[in-house]
Amino acid sequence: MKKRKLTLALGTGLIALGLAACGDEDEGTSKSGESGELSGEVTMWTASLSGEPFDSYFADLEAEFEEMHPDVDVIIEDIPQNEIQQKVLTSLTGDDVPDVVNLAPRYMINIAEQGGLLDLNDLVSDDVKNSFLEGPFQAGHYDDGLYALPWYLTTTVAWYNSNHFEQAGITETPTNTQEVYDTAKAITDSTGKPSFYQIINAGDTVIQKMITLANGESIVEEGKTVLANNEDILEFFTLTQKMYEEGIMPQENAEGSFSTAQELFMAENLSLVETGVTFLGPIESGSPDVYAASKAAQPLNDPNAPMNVAVMNFSIPSKSDNPDAAVALAEFVTNAENQLEFAKVAGTVLPSTTESLEDDYFTNPGDSPKALGMLEAAKSLERSKELIPALENVSELHEIVKNAYVKNLQGDLTPEEALQEITDKWDASFEEAGLTPTF
């Protein structure tokens, strides 16, 4: 593992050197004609949106943009999501650079930090900036620069197997950690199987949960971690440890990935999970009966607590040789009309433009489990924002929490020790990076 990380670090270092070496070349080369009309080729990369219905959607989008700008040739390619950052970074060392790229904020920060993205502050009009929801729009900022325009969003909802709830005689979803414990215990007693799963991923999901539980109180103040006195976070660590020990949470939870939760839910070895609205994707085809029994509810917290919103962005690489057309295309793809259409096509995501969310579709999307999930997600969007700020040491913060949370889950650390470990290591990380954030 260490060897792999070293390799990745060395690889990224080399790429960064390449970026530094060819940073300013071609930057800002406009392909607007004298009349101001856009021209030339503009290449857009999407992340894991291949096949139908997306192919038809993007083909229409491409045709429409080319009709508006007859001298522009739009090329849209799809790249597997997990490798898109590496592909963008590598492309920036050469000349085959895309003009518009679909990036998650964590990738955006990393590439922007290395000088790989254009600052859009002066390239995008105030009207366009004001068309987006505030939270998702802020997710495109890093170090005073605007490096991305927000596209589609997913927020957290609670998914549950209504058959298991019925079998255990439970009629309402829990709204705090103690209720989660009581509900999950009752279901496990009734079905004889684990019932609750806490998604951990890289540790980011646990940090988001901690911020939600803090409910407006800071967990870090000016670079100093303040977790020790937060009883809700301590209760979360205590009760999830207890659930893991009692078999209410499955053993697989120590690995904690989103896909493991999907597999367990599909196999009916899980009844309740708090996660993104796209959770049901493979369950619809992989387990039709479980899909039919799936229901969505508001997240398992205080109904007014802040929730995280996951944003997908569009950025423009600094070496784009057609930045004017790139900005125009990014604005076009993320405008209210096209975002609304995309949300309808995708079925489980929300738009980031205020106007699109006012459409009837988001108050009455249908009665399928996915549609009901989207309805709940739209409700929680009002209190959602990117909970974890864009910090250069964010990956380290994730890893520290993941390690401490898993050790707590497995009983290797007491909840107090786990929180102390997070506090010590986060403080050291902020000090080393010279950061004094509050969140």
Place this chain on the structure above:
Amino acid sequence: MNSKTKTQKILVYLMMITICVITVGPFLYTLFIALKSATQGIYDGLLPTNPTLSNFIDAFHKTDFLLYLWNTVIVTGIAVVFNLLFSSMAGYALARIEFKGRSIVLTLIIATMTVPFQLYMAPLFQIAGELGLRNTHVGLAILQISTAFGIYFMRQAFLNVPKELEESAYLDGANRFVVWWKVAMPLVKPTVISLAIYTFTFTWGDYLWPLINTTDSSMYTISIGLAQMSQNFDGGNMKLISAASILTTIPSLLVFIWLQKYFISGQTDGAVKG
């Protein structure tokens, strides 16, 4: 047959069955998932209740599977042919031709095997672009055209060829090229076939380099198509992914079955002499 021999036989068979289940089991499990119909859940029993080929058909329709397959076949073909040619020529030179610095050359070639791909990926990407190899089949196969492993593997095989056979060919008037092609190469056929299988399986499943070196999706290979399916933004369809995985594996499997007797004998060849 006494009872001790009988017990030994039972144990051997049990072990063979266990190994068989461990190695073939995942493949069969994937096949069963791929054969399940839309109404059957992937965890509803092990076997498909109403087996269907619809997932295999959908795998073709929902991606550019045929195009990706064609690209993969061409890229793999180029890689196998050129790796065999260049590795066997270089391996023969290192085994038979005395020249100054031969051991240093061999050491340097072997040393390149320890350099992780991520370290030279960016410069390779730049060079490939400058040479016009972006979005070309040759560009996608370039990593496998003459590999350090292939050169070392072939050199070891040539060291096992009796020098007397080559010397008698020289006495008959053959030149070095003829001796390499007509005397040495036929004698290392199992190693050549083993290297062909290694190159085939590696190139067939290679993912990162084809992804990095293509900016046009019409040049994607099958492993990129599979990644697109499995990394779908809402998690993907497991039955479809399983069907596509099976379709992807079949050519490798057929090639291995076809050439397996040479493969096993070739694997042992390289290890005999250092």
